[in-house]
Amino acid sequence: MRLNKHWWSLLPDLVRREIRSRLVNATSGWLWLVVTPLLLLAVYGFVFGVIFQARVPEGLEMPFVAWLAVALWPWLAFSEGVLRGSQAILQHASLISKVAIPRQLLVVSAQSAVFLLHLIGYMVVLVALQLLGIDISWQGLPLALLVLATFYGFGLGLGLGLAALQVYLRDLEQILPTFMMFWFFMTPILYAPELLTDTLAAVLVFNPATWWIEEVRATLLHGKWLPDGMLLVLALAAAASVWLGSLLFARLSPCFEDFL
Amino acid sequence: MSEALLSLRGVGKRYPVTTSAAGRWRSFWEVLLRGQSGQGTVVLEDVNFSIRPGESLGVIGANGAGKSTLLKIITGVLSASSGVIERQGSSAALLELGAGFDPEYSGLENLHMNAAFLGLDRKQVAERLDDILAFADIGDSIHEPVKHYSSGMVVRLGFAVVASVRPDLLITDEILAVGDESFQKKCIRWIETYLAEGGTLLMVSHNMYQVQKLCRQALWLEGGKARAQGDVFDVTQAYLAWHERRSASEVARSSERLSADLYSVAELRVDGDDTGEPRLAMGDELVVRLRLRSPDGRAPVVLVGLVRADGTPVYGVASDHDEFELHASAEDEFCATLRFPDLSLLPGGYVVRGHAMDPEGLRVHDTVETSFTVTGRSRELGLVRLPHRWSSE
Numbered sequence: 001m002r003l004n005k006h007w008w009s010l011l012p013d014l015v016r017r018e019i020r021s022r023l024v025n026a027t028s029g030w031l032w033l034v035v036t037p038l039l040l041l042a043v044y045g046f047v048f049g050v051i052f053q054a055r056v057p058e059g060l061e062m063p064f065v066a067w068l069a070v071a072l073w074p075w076l077a078f079s080e081g082v083l084r085g086s087q088a089i090l091q092h093a094s095l096i097s098k099v100a101i102p103r104q105l106l107v108v109s110a111q112s113a114v115f116l117l118h119l120i121g122y123m124v125v126l127v128a129l130q131l132l133g134i135d136i137s138w139q140g141l142p143l144a145l146l147v148l149a150t151f152y153g154f155g156l157g158l159g160l161g162l163a164a165l166q167v168y169l170r171d172l173e174q175i176l177p178t179f180m181m182f183w184f185f186m187t188p189i190l191y192a193p194e195l196l197t198d199t200l201a202a203v204l205v206f207n208p209a210t211w212w213i214e215e216v217r218a219t220l221l222h223g224k225w226l227p228d229g230m231l232l233v234l235a236l237a238a239a240a241s242v243w244l245g246s247l248l249f250a251r252l253s254p255c256f257e258d259f260l
Numbered sequence: 261m262s263e264a265l266l267s268l269r270g271v272g273k274r275y276p277v278t279t280s281a282a283g284r285w286r287s288f289w290e291v292l293l294r295g296q297s298g299q300g301t302v303v304l305e306d307v308n309f310s311i312r313p314g315e316s317l318g319v320i321g322a323n324g325a326g327k328s329t330l331l332k333i334i335t336g337v338l339s340a341s342s343g344v345i346e347r348q349g350s351s352a353a354l355l356e357l358g359a360g361f362d363p364e365y366s367g368l369e370n371l372h373m374n375a376a377f378l379g380l381d382r383k384q385v386a387e388r389l390d391d392i393l394a395f396a397d398i399g400d401s402i403h404e405p406v407k408h409y410s411s412g413m414v415v416r417l418g419f420a421v422v423a424s425v426r427p428d429l430l431i432t433d434e435i436l437a438v439g440d441e442s443f444q445k446k447c448i449r450w451i452e453t454y455l456a457e458g459g460t461l462l463m464v465s466h467n468m469y470q471v472q473k474l475c476r477q478a479l480w481l482e483g484g485k486a487r488a489q490g491d492v493f494d495v496t497q498a499y500l501a502w503h504e505r506r507s508a509s510e511v512a513r514s515s516e517r518l519s520a521d522l523y524s525v526a527e528l529r530v531d532g533d534d535t536g537e538p539r540l541a542m543g544d545e546l547v548v549r550l551r552l553r554s555p556d557g558r559a560p561v562v563l564v565g566l567v568r569a570d571g572t573p574v575y576g577v578a579s580d581h582d583e584f585e586l587h588a589s590a591e592d593e594f595c596a597t598l599r600f601p602d603l604s605l606l607p608g609g610y611v612v613r614g615h616a617m618d619p620e621g622l623r624v625h626d627t628v629e630t631s632f633t634v635t636g637r638s639r640e641l642g643l644v645r646l647p648h649r650w651s652s653e
Contacts (some may be wrong), residue, residue: 010376017373021364099360099377100336100353168288254339255291257332258276259284 007102011109018113037121038128041069057192060221066134069125070220071189071213074148077118078155078209079180085111085159086176089167093260103253104246107163108156115152126220140219143227147219150231150238151212157241164252167259187213208237263348265429265460266334267310271343273329273484276300296341303329304484307343313428316461318475318492320468320499325481327464328433331355334462335431349428352378354418363407367398367417370406374418378425388424395446396420412440423450429460448474468496472639493607493637501609501633504569508611523560524626526593527551528614532632542607542636542645546600550614552586553593559586561621562596562614569609569631574643580621604645607636 023032045065048054054064088110089096089103096103130136166172187209193201204210211234218224276290276297277283283299290297304326311317319327332338333345335353360377361370371392375385393402396416398409406414422430430451451474455461465471471478471492478495480488488495531547532538540546554560565576579586579596586594609631616626638645 006379009381013373013376017362017365017369095360095362097332097337098355101377168284168291251295252291255276255287255296257338258297259278259287 007105010101011105011112014105014109015112015116018109019117022113022117033117033120034124037073037124040121041065041125041128044068044072057194062134062221066129066132067217067221068190069129070136071217073118073122073125074151074212074216075184075187075189075209077115077122077148078151078212079184080118081111081114081152081155082159082162083176083180084114085156086162086166087173088159089163089256090173090260097257097260103256104160104249107160107249111152111156111159115155119148137220137223137225139225140223143225143231144216144219146227146231147212147215147234150234151216153238154208154212154234154241157238157243157245160242160245161248164249164256167256168252183207183209189213211237264310264312264346265348266351266462267344267346268334269308269344271304271307271330271333271340271345272302273304273326273333273338274300274302274341302484304333304340304481307479307481307486309479309486309489311429311460311462313349313460314455314458315477316455316475317463318471318478318496319462319464319481320466320471320478320496321481321487322503326484327481328355329484330481331431331433331462331464350379350425351429351431352422352425352427353431353433354422355431355433361406361414361418364405366405367402367409367413371402371417371421374421375425378421378427380425392420392424395423395450397443412443416443419447419450426454426459429462430454432461432463468500469639472496491637494635497607497609497635498633501569504609505631508569508571522555522625523616523618524553525550525562525614525616525628526553528612528628528630530612530630530632538632540603540632540634542603542605542634542638544603546603546605546632548598548600548612548614550596550598551589551593552596552616555592557588557592558619559588559594560619560625561617562586562594563617563624564598565613565615566605567611567613568643569611571611572643574605574610578615578617578621603634605634606640606643606645607634607638608643609633 023030045063048064048068054068056062056064056067060067085107088106091110092106095101096106126136130138162172162176166176186204186207188196188204193204193210193214196204211230215224215230215234274297276287277299278287287297287299290299307330309317319330321327329338331353332355333340335351335355336347337355360374362373365373371389372382372385375388375392376382380388396402396413396419398413398416401409401413402417406417409417448470451459451461455474461474463471463474475492478489478492478499479486480495480499488498527550529549530538531549532540548564550562550564552560552562561578561580563576563578566574568574577598584596586596589595610633611629611631613627613629615624617624
């Protein structure tokens with residue numbers, strides 16, 4: 001099924017539906033958009049500020065939780081997006097076997113919905129941190145959003161590829177959450193890369209998620225606001241991911257119905 | 261002739277092996293490397309047809325003949341393993357119950373989504389909303405989640421949305437069987453109007469009456485292949501005859517064969533084409549030719565019976581009823597020819613049975629049967645056309 005203009009115009013509807021389905025059963029649904037991130041922020045603040053008494057890397061004056069939150073939400077958006085996206089085809093099996101819609105749309109909408117929700121949460125958290133007196137470099141926000149957009153693209157490519165693979169190889173469903181958890185710890189979100197030994201730090205360079213996390217911190221915590229070569233690199237990585245993911249998806253999707 | 265809305269050339273479908281993990285793994289690599297999997301079960305083979313605007317095609321066949329698979333391929337839900345499918349214009353499909361409805365959402369939301377799937381934008385849906393709701397006629401339930409709907413309500417809503425779209429090609433499955441009588445009538449009326457206004461229909465149904473009523477062409481699938489296609493009356497009658505015969509052969513196998521050591525039927529023949537089973541049109545003359553053997557040279561009595569292919573008796577007559585005496589054609593051999601001019605049997609499959617009886621006409625000694633088909637374009641019901649006359653007295 002080819003994606004034409006009509007099908008793309010369906011995307012907002014599908015995303016809206018996706019978002020509503022996550023909030024619809026809660027009585028005050030839309031309120032949770034604001035409350036959940038704040039609660040999560042409070043939990044992290046308690047665990048890392050009070051129990052672990054973690055410290056931010058040198059050169060920054062802020063509580064650990066602020067330093068963590070700036071990187072955590074992009075990661076949440078990315079990892080949950082990839083997981084949701086990769087399940088989208090299996091989840092909508094009944095729809096796929098009855099209505100001829102381009103299947104990519106289901107992955108894209110699932111992932112976009114997650115990303116949007118976390119983006120809203122991210123903004124809420126950033127504002128909350130500012131209100132708590134933490135210095136967020138707002139001039140870096142436009143660049144940060146661009147970086148996040150490429151992160152979304154990177155995740156989308158992964159999601160498309162994994163969603164297609166998962167139809168055939170159901171074991172992925174079991175492996176992926178654990179793998180994402182491992183990836184989380186392999187990415188300098190809870191710790192600064194400087195804390196690692198040289199050998200491990202060298203490995204981190206090959207973890208693409210590191211590029212984005214570092215870049216987001218650079219914009220919002222260190223005030224980087226001019227796009228440079230790094231943004232280009234990220235954009236290229238995202239494009240490559242989307243291209244490969246779509247390629248795999250296009251190859252595997254004609255036979256989805258046979259395997260669902 | 262305008263261009264075909266839909267044309268299939270050599271379309272086939274093979275379901276890959278997905279039951280075992282190893283089978284899945286192998287199929288996966290085949291799909292990845294070659295674009296399709298090699299092994300598997302063949303469910304459709306070499307199906308060819310095309311539908312031009314204004315035509316109507318009914319797809320019939322026994323369970324498991326590949327009808328649903330064919331529809332899924334046509335709608336694009338399933339991809340064909342081989343062959344070419346060309347589509348023009350818009351099409352809308354009503355496949356199975358609640359196709360594309362999400363049970364968690366309200367009817368209204370599903371309506372919007374479904375309309376969007378069918379190609380309507382928001383504005384168009386808003387314009388047609390009242391019509392859709394009126395057609396579906398499910399009242400305030402439209403705000404309830406679809407999971408609380410009865411199956412009839414789901415079909416009502418689904419049909420109402422499709423009706424509002426007025427596609428160039430309408431594709432329907434066995435769905436009309438679900439709604440209640442009045443809604444079914446409403447749907448049939450809508451389809452008839454739609455057809456009269458130049459719409460194109462492709463439907464799958466087990467209801468031959470419905471197929472004959474709504475379609476002008478038919479395609480009979482058996483074991484994934486087209487067994488017959490063409491005029492709806494020819495195909496549906498052949499299909500029904502085949503069905504009747506299938507169930508009759510099960511009965512015949514169990515019944516005992518009568519002894520033929522005395523009077524016996526040597527030959528029973530119905531005039532017609534030499535090749536294959538005789539086919540007669542309604543109103544033709546049915547000619548049954550018999551050759552009987554008699555061990556003692558006395559003329560046996562012959563009884564000829566006509567039964568519907570499923571075994572329902574239609575008519576039977578013996579030579580002694582009419583005081584007709586058989587004459588010997590050779591030593592111990594007697595011939596008889598029975599003619600039914602202006603055949604009033606309704607189209608369908610029939611069997612003619614010839615029984616050899618003793619000269620007293622008391623005992624049946626042998627039975628032989630042969631089948632034939634009556635063709636015609638008639639929607640009358642029953643077995644025979646009785647002479648009749650309408651008037652408005």
